[in-house]
Amino acid sequence: MSLKLFTITFLLCLGELQAQIKDLSVSQISPELILNANAVLRDDQTTIEVDASNKMTIYKIRSVTVMNEYGQRHVQAYQYYDSERKIKKLKATIYNAAGKEIKKYKQKDFKDRSAVGSGDLYTDNRVQYLDHTAQSYPYTVVFESETKTGTTVFIDPWQPVSGYYLSVENSSYSLLNPGQIALRKEELNFEQQKISKNITPTLLEYNLKKVPAYKMENLSPVLDKFVPMLKVALDEFALVGVIGQASNWLEFGKWQHDNLLMGKDKLPAATLHKISQLTKDAESEIEKAKIIYQYVQDNTRYISVQLGIGGWEPMLAEDVDRLGYGDCKALTNYTKALLDSQDILSHYAIVFAGEERKDLDLDFASMQGNHVILNIPLEEEDVWLECTSQTMPFNYLGDFTDNRNVLLVKPEGGEIVKTKAYAYTENVRETFSKIKLDNSGSYTAEVKRKSEGIPYGNIYHLIRESKENQVLYYKNHWGHLQNINFQQIFFDNNRDDRRFIEEIKFSGQKLTSKAGNRLLLSTHFFTTPTYNLNRSTDRKLPFEIERGYTYRDVFEFQLPENYSTESIPEEEMIQTQFGTYKVKLEAGEKEGKNTITMVREYILYDGIWPAELYSEFYAFMNKINSLNNQKAVIIAGT
Secondary structure (H helix, E strand, O other), X not given: OOHXXXXXXXXXXXXXXXXXXXXXXXHHOOHHHHOOOOEEEXXXXXXXXXXXXXXXXXXXXXXXXXXXXXXXXHOOOEEEEOOOEEEEEEEEEEEOOOOOEEEEEOHHHXXXXXXXXXXXXXXXXXXXXXXXXXXXXXXXEEEEEEXXXXXXXXXXXXXXXXXXXXXXXXXXXXXXXXOOOOEEEEEXXXXXXXXXXXXXXXXXXXXXXXXXXXXXXXXXXXXXXXOXXXXXXXXXXXXXXXXXXXXXXXXXXXXXXXXXXXXXXOXXXXXXXXXXXXXXXXXXXXXXXXXXXXXXXXXXXXXXXXOHHHHOOOOOHHHHHHHOEEOHHHHHHHHHHHXXXXXXXXXXXXXXXXXXXXXXXXXXXXXXXXXXXXXEEOOOOEEEEOOOOOOOOOOOOHHHOOOOEEEEEEOOEEEEEEOOOOOOOOOEEEEEEEEEEOOOOOEEEXXXXXXXOHHHHHHHHHHHOOXXXXXXXXXXXXXXXXXXXXXXXXXXXXXXXXXXXEEEEEEEEOOEEEEOOEEEEEOOOOOOOXXXXXXXOOOOOOEEEOOOEEEEEEEEEEOOOOEEEEEOOOOEEEEOOOEEEEEXXXXXXXXXXXXXXXXXXEEEOOEEEOHHHHHHHHHHHHHHHHHOOOEEEEEEOO
16 A cells, blocks of 8 residues: 555544544443543544654544543643644534533634743743633543654653543554554553554554543552553654664663764863862762762753753753753763763763652663763762752762663663662661650750651751741641740751751640649650551552651650659550561659650551552551550659
């Protein structure tokens, strides 16, 4: 079949598919698809026509019935475009609950705005989107688009179940490849669903019907881990006019190095001399690298630049040096160039960044990732640098890029490696609190807290906040303590050891409650940071704890004058496969004062567990939460 005839046949088929959109009334939706659904995907058709390695057309028809205001997010009636991706057709039609058409939107009716983020300096990315205000629920949106692009390194994946509380009536995906360009595909999580498919040398077709909505459950894993997904990549592709060929990570990394990085590492002679002077007395490579990293932090700032291929290749190192700014790609490349000048080997590393961990797919080489960091493979250890931050310590990643697959881009090719994983033994928060009570329930407290590992990254920013914001943080963080007033807030940020120390003095009220000549004392001055879970007897999904932690606390209470201990809670020790918890209280005397001292340790492991173990985890959390309410009884002397 000729290409022209092939395309005509395809368009006729597409028109036939559109004609099939008939009764969109809500009454036609099966009851099992309405259960737990904020929206129902009535029909989702994606058809991709690959005309050449640098020419592709994408057709989409998406019909979504929005059941309530929370279902709005599933409409997805928008289309991004830029100088490389052109919108050829855009329209939407709105139907009421009875399936009657009530409004049409043509392309000129869609809103148009720049897709510039707050950190972007400039970008050519724009978006056209439907701005429709619902008058009542449920209603249905049928959205249609056609786009053409010369960039084929990105081929839209098929993920029919794109969110929680979204059920699927019908979803289909077709990729037409009349030129039979070599391609790769990866089918993930297909075994749980009845997916029909038709695969020929020129066509990929997939279809899925009637998938009830997944209900979000406590600690549910991300959808990517269990819903069907199809990934497709061409072995010969184009990125904004740059042609490439790769079928594995080694080749893909080689292409990126040669086409996106090579030749962008030149630096002015004055800068090279300055760096040589700064590092001349350093006694090791790691000491030199620290000096260079600090130089980058002191002399540059992060601003995103997303223009054409600039969204994927870094600015010239000499431009970053001159301007003093760049995006993650530019600042990483600049740092690498400075290290190169001192013969320190480093690798540009592409990663999916975000607090929720996401891996580059080890088994499927393609254009992936949303961020770039730097790897220095020193003899002692692999060093990782976040080059966009002016405050991040040397060799610290935190929860933004920890423990995930990244692509090292090397001259000889790409290599997938794992960034540092912070174990529960490293994610440590230790607190020592000395609390002096009076007989009215008021108290003064001196607290010293140390944070390391992931907790370090979540707290060290406080040192740059105003005193007003610091006070506000602690009042929110310790909201269970009443009427607290701060006398001292002191921080020590040890960047070399990635350790943050807080020393805080404050006073408050109502830590005890009166019962005759006795006082009831809440012995857990700070509560244990547990998960607030719902009880569930019909859990469907596994649950996941992405990072483990260790919390150690000592609370030393100095009793009011003439008060002694009548009773204290018993020692507790809980051991489970999810973690451990132990607490012990002792009554005694210190510096001539009666005291109660609590020593508490709580360890939470990372991992993923099947749904049937959720009740055990719930019991573990519930037991700890109940212990947080324990009280000691102190009594006034006669």
